[in-house]
Amino acid sequence: MSSQPKFASADPRLAVLDRQFRLLIDGKMVSSSQTFDVFNPANNAVIAQAPDGTVDQVEQAIQAAKRAFKSWSRLSADERADYVTRYANALEARKEELAALLTLEQGKPFHSMATGEVDASIYWVREVAKRRLEPEVIEDTDEHVVEVHHTPLGVVGAITPWNFPVLLGLWKIAPCLLTGNTMVLKPSPYTPLTSLFFGEIAADIFPAGVLNIVSGGNDIGQYMTTHNDIAKISFTGSTATGQKVMQSGACNLKRITLELGGNDAAVVLPDAEWRSIIPTLFDAAFGNSGQWCIAVKRLYVHSSIHSEFVKAFVEYAQSKRVGDGMDSSTDLGPIQNKMQYNKLLSLFKDTREKGYKFALGGEIDESQAGNFVPVTIVDNPPEDSRIVKEEPFGPILPILSFDDVEDVIQRVNDTSFGLAGSVWGGDRQKAIDVAKRIEAGTVWVNEIHIHGIDIPFGGHKMSGMGVENGHEGLCEFTNSKTYMFRK
Known part of the structure; x- marks a missing residue:
């Protein structure tokens, strides 16, 4: 097998690194007092500094999401879907930059897996926006009506891994926001740049606080999993970390979705x-x-x-x-x-x-x-x-x-x-x-x-709990609420 080839320093795709990467909190792009290095795994050279978000900044993001939930959850599904579709269109316009950034920080080939991941992610966002969770009528007689509705949970904390940071981030964002929740997303510290980049794009699309993205270390992830104002954690990563997430989430009986390891x-x-x-x-x-x-x-x-x-x-x-x-x-x-x-x-x-x-x-x-x-x-x-x-x-x-x-x-x-x-x-x-x-x-x-989009995906045994995608995946971001009416 060959060693790594060099790429020309004049490669125009590298221009995506010529920016200050910032957090998205309450609709604003903000810096942090500390940064950490992000490496290109093809040569282990430092390619950027990412903001090392503090616990205080995560708290600000959670409170912003909590405030935004009140108005966001009252929008109709069609209104929220319009925002999500506009986000897909904005991502589409920047997809070459996003794919280049993905290769630079994650390592996967630009011409195949990176562009494929970005294209699939944008398609996913656009298609998820077309889905709806309609009320289910259980009983409708001359005297009585029973309906089951799906109501949003509140603030969702998303923690994403380093192997597919774009796809797995957007897999969480699109259904979460469509169903009326707001989100605080923490990317892996190994691959924070792509998430911060599509946070930059989101800042021009969504109302303040609806989506917040904070990069940093394990301490802020732990803070999120134990926070009483976060109603759900959606986590993709190792089984060992998933077990810790589940333990921490017991503080307020958080809803948990865990997509963990496998030995397929x-x-x-x-x-x-x-x-x-x-x-x-x-x-x-x-x-x-x-x-x-x-x-x-x-x-x-x-x-x-x-x-x-x-x-x-x-x-x-x-x-x-x-x-x-x-x-x-x-x-x-x-x-x-x-x-x-x-x-x-x-x-x-x-x-x-x-x-x-x-x-x-x-x-x-x-x-x-x-x-x-x-x-x-x-x-x-x-x-x-x-x-x-x-x-x-x-x-x-x-x-x-x-x-x-x-x-x-x-x-x-x-x-x-x-x-x-x-x-x-x-x-x-x-x-x-x-x-x-x-x-x-x-x-x-x-x-x-x-x-x-409509195929549920989830693990058995210690490969996780809950599912992503499909009707069941949308339901994971909601509470089931039963209404009964006497006619």
Whole structure:
């Protein structure tokens, strides 16, 4: 795998960094007394300073959101949708800048995953604005009426991760505001710039206090999760942090949505057209350099085709280039931050020391300036190995062999995670039968990573609670309220 390429200093896409990044509080762009460095993971150079929001500034944002909720929640759904649609249009006008900023701070290739994430996010915002939660009439007789309405919660605290900061931020903003809530959003300190940028855009769209964005460290996230004026926390991140969020939210019985880690399995049955699906499975495992909660992290292939499959998979993987996301020839970017990079160093070391077989890769060149990790494939490690049991969140994949369906289902389900999975087979019904027995919130058959505005997404077991997207996802931002009327 290649080391990181250079990009020209005159690259016009770098102009997006020529600004002061500020917080959005009560409709105003404001600075903070302290800043922190933001790094380009392709070379670990400092590219910007982000405002290090204080607890006092978070408090100001919460109180601004609380004030704004009174008038915002009284608007009709159509009126709020008009604001959200205008926001999508404003994001569309700045999408090239947003994609460049995403690559610079997160690392994903500009020409593919970054532009794709931004385009998908804008589409999501625009489409969410078209959805409505209509009252449901339970009973309507000559004497009595019963209706169920969905009423907004109040101030929502959103905490977003560093792997998909644009998409996952807007996944929360659009349904939250559409349903009549206001928001305080805290992005990951590793990737704050994109959130601050679309906060800058939001300042010209929404009434003061409706959306507030405050970057900073873990202390302000903790402050949000324990605050009595925040009615809900929507969190995407690790299971360990999600557990802490849930504990903190008990202070006022906050509504909680947690989209957490996964150790997703893909099962390739013996009758699958396996050669044709190798590019799809590669992208599903290694897209965003494996930094994806729903990435394929365990690939089970029937023993009758396992050896041939591994050989062909390796051949395909060797055609992929790891490098700087600003280079148009890059397929996979760097690991976003040193913390995750060091976790991968530990996992790679363990895999080598245990003597497991590397079909490809296995050595991380620590002399490189950027956080580059080669595409790595481990051939048939033990089921109890770290590389099988843990979520690596990086470009390393075990390909495991199985002999019968009962065995593979038991192995797939032998995990505390339950986010997603996939099954691949020529006999569609047999593949569906296997899928029905996988313990996960989403299971695809002969496809993968299909999402939609109206498709709910959420995890089972320790992969989270609640859902995002779809009718259920909108309902997560509301209280169910029953009205009964005597005629």
